[in-house]
Amino acid sequence: MRAFRIAVPVSDIDQSRAFFEQVLDLKADATVPSRLYFHCDGFIVALIDWAVEHHGDPSPVRPLPDDLYFATDDLEATLQRAIDAGAQISSPIEQKPWGERSFYCKGPNDHPLCFVDSSTLFLGAGAEWA
Numbered sequence: 001m002r003a004f005r006i007a008v009p010v011s012d013i014d015q016s017r018a019f020f021e022q023v024l025d026l027k028a029d030a031t032v033p034s035r036l037y038f039h040c041d042g043f044i045v046a047l048i049d050w051a052v053e054h055h056g057d058p059s060p061v062r063p064l065p066d067d068l069y070f071a072t073d074d075l076e077a078t079l080q081r082a083i084d085a086g087a088q089i090s091s092p093i094e095q096k097p098w099g100e101r102s103f104y105c106k107g108p109n110d111h112p113l114c115f116v117d118s119s120t121l122f123l124g125a126g127a128e129w130a
Helices: 013-024 075-085
Strands: 005-010 035-040 043-049 068-072 088-095 101-106 112-117
Touching: 005 013, 013 035, 013 043, 013 075, 068 075, 075 088, 075 101, 075 112
Parallel strands: 005 043, 068 112
Antiparallel strands: 035 043, 088 101, 101 112
């Protein structure tokens, strides 16, 4: 079994598209009118237009409960793109006690994001793909 997609509700789909396209350096797949898919190496980050797809819950968009992690081959360039896109940087690039080099920020709707240097990923001792 594997995870293949996460749905991230957003209040302004156009603003979120611009942010994620810039930070991820990827073009959105707009196949579904109320969703934007970012294909991240076998995993999809799906931005959901909450004004259209609130699934019976008309309350405002709430931030994800914890960080959404991305691996990148160029952490410094990703940090600069995040700054340029207007991300709220929560922590600078730092080496964590578990060995990862990363930075944390908040994107649209205050969704917490973490970007990790792909050469330092901590995958846990039991990960087959580590």
